[in-house]
Amino acid sequence: MEIRTKAALTTVIRAQGRAALVVNVRSRRGRRHFAEVRQRLQAAGLDLMGVWPVSDPADLPQRLASAATCGADLVVVGGGDGTLSEACHQLAHRDVCLGVLPLGTTNNFARSLGLPLNLSEAVRTLTEGKVADVDLGHAAGRHFANLTSLGVSVLVAEHVPHGLKRLLGRAAYPLTALALLPRHQPFRARLRVDGEVYELATHQLNIANGSFHAGRAIAADAGVDDRLLVVYRLGDANRLRLTAATVRQALYGPYRPLARSPFLTADKLWLETDPPLDLDIDGEIRGRTPVQITLEANALRVMVRPSFRDT
Template structure:
């Protein structure tokens, strides 16, 4: 593995780059050619427009086989998370183009939401090492959640996402909540056990969840996962907690405290599916752990790389 400065210099000097864009995402189809034109000064080894989610793993494997120093992934959190899985512990930097709905990982990296600003990071930014998480056998960039979000991720209408963006998620959650039952979760970390009864348990890498900040001091390179229930056993508690977070921009200081850890076991009654960066992967019980410095990414000059 090269040092960060050596990889950064190789990107600036040789610009060996591959481009993958989810052209089925909210803005991917419209912006694919714009992004490709902007990358003309780079040495594009290959470009991969991906029309269907099932094509993405094969496209990423083919792109990495070309031997780039920089892999640019355009799409939403699902696309970026899949790219992160493929690039974990590799000597290749990920360039993030946020073209999705919530863009949690891009927000955590302080990548500008507009394509022009995000593309500017590729030319004027720097290489940083950030953390990933792993839930069971599945690596994630942003979150591994249990409860209502697994149902929402499966059922949020694509047309609704296209028209109203990230607001589609809480609206779908309100509809699904009428049938959702609370569950009991036992969390074991560092030899200590915790129990909560809730509709939603979140395990987050970084600061953002559902397009909103959860706290002011979490980062994607703080070597911690942040664990918290969103609301309690009653439906109104989840609704009020979600609404307060959406309006205030972060959770209240009096909200249930975070468990900040790098390794935990989650058991639930009943066993439940896992929402891992918007896709269902596995079920509880599950071990969730931090993978420190697992991914190299392009970030803006102001990003504090610890």
């Protein structure tokens, strides 16, 4: 299949406006804004060739696949990071562009792309922005946009109340983690990177493609198109030190460069744990250790602001 250049695809989207719309109406703001989003896109001159409101997450892969093959050049997806992760998986290496409407709780992928979280500005980016190529991670047969993690985050993903997310937004995640931490057991992890072996004990290990985690910047120079996966643990086997490390990361992460501890960078790694553990891939429990995690450079086309540095 022929892949158009970024400039050519940008020109076609602006000139012809062929678009599809998929919105997770179970997301924090999806149901509330679905009708408004549709109206705003049409008012902005986009020709909606297909519109899919999705209330059952099980239907999302098929709806996104339909959107990707309906003849649209721009597939606009509204929802949280889990919805956008599925969109990235479906649209990876295709000659179509993803348009992001951040309607979730933490919106890590949108933040990594430097996209506005305001709905009107997000729609303006879809019609006045440019097409960029960004990286995706790959683990357990799935592409991921932002983060693969294991440990406490898996419990949080399984148990955070949907109503609490609606009420408190991203604050629901650390509150749920604090409630679950007393019963969580530490684990040992072994990472193989470029022939080197790293062993550690922790309650939480993260492998990031994007530059945001829980709505906070991971590091000063982390990016979604830097050709790097960023590996870092929070604390060690001690629960109190996990809490302290989480607070430090939230406070100082945006100012620390990747060259400093606790970060390890790679484009491919092999991960084993004792005991074997489930993986949280962009908020969804998919796969299990041992696992190979890789970076796929320039795997996704996405609409970004004109000021976005596309490397």
